[in-house]
Amino acid sequence: MKGLGAVIENMDNCSKNHNLLLHVSDNPEAFLRAVKPFGIDESSSVQLFLEIAILFTVLTTEAFRTLLLFHSKDISPSLPLGPMLSRLEGPDAAPNAVAKLKPFMDIEFRNALAHGLVGTEAKKIVLYKNSKFEVLDRLELADFMMRAKEQNVLTSRA
Numbered sequence: 001m002k003g004l005g006a007v008i009e010n011m012d013n014c015s016k017n018h019n020l021l022l023h024v025s026d027n028p029e030a031f032l033r034a035v036k037p038f039g040i041d042e043s044s045s046v047q048l049f050l051e052i053a054i055l056f057t058v059l060t061t062e063a064f065r066t067l068l069l070f071h072s073k074d075i076s077p078s079l080p081l082g083p084m085l086s087r088l089e090g091p092d093a094a095p096n097a098v099a100k101l102k103p104f105m106d107i108e109f110r111n112a113l114a115h116g117l118v119g120t121e122a123k124k125i126v127l128y129k130n131s132k133f134e135v136l137d138r139l140e141l142a143d144f145m146m147r148a149k150e151q152n153v154l155t156s157r158a
Contacts, residue, residue, distance in 0.1 A: 007063070011059045014055055014056045014059055015056060017052055018056045047120075050125065054118060056152065057113055057148040057151050058114045061081070061105075061154075062081075068088070069084075072084075072093070072094075075087055075088070081105075081107055082107050082111075085101075085107075104154050105151075105154065106150065109127065109147055110151065112128055113127075117133075117136075123140075124140060125144045126138050
């Protein structure tokens with residue numbers, strides 16, 4: 001329980017930092033003036049926001065995986081999310097529950113973020129499927145934020 005508390009506290013702190021950076025858009029000029037002495041400009045502040053959003057999405061998705069493990073029997077804690085869901089789809093597990101969950105779980109999105117297969121190109125966020133850099137998606141910032149939020153909401157409802 002101590003470990004779980006530490007993980008939840010870390011996720012909560014990341015959420016607070018993510019939300020603080022969201023509010024920079026309330027007055028971006030004032031923010032940029034305040035952080036300029038520290039070498040932070042518009043480009044690096046956007047990058048910082050993306051990095052926090054990526055980390056928060058990975059943390060919440062993995063927390064959801066951990067919650068699934070708490071409610072599952074005979075599932076190896078070392079299984080990645082995709083194989084774990086496949087195992088839970090078996091007739092001796094929870095196939096109906098997994099069928100209801102799967103449409104809300106964006107495993108390819110999670111994998112791209114968790115494996116660092118993400119970059120920016122022409123003001124778009126590019127997600128890659130694998131180490132061959134096959135493009136999974138090119139997203140505007142708003143689309144990225146919505147996709148990340150959908151994964152965060154899944155965890156908060158668990």
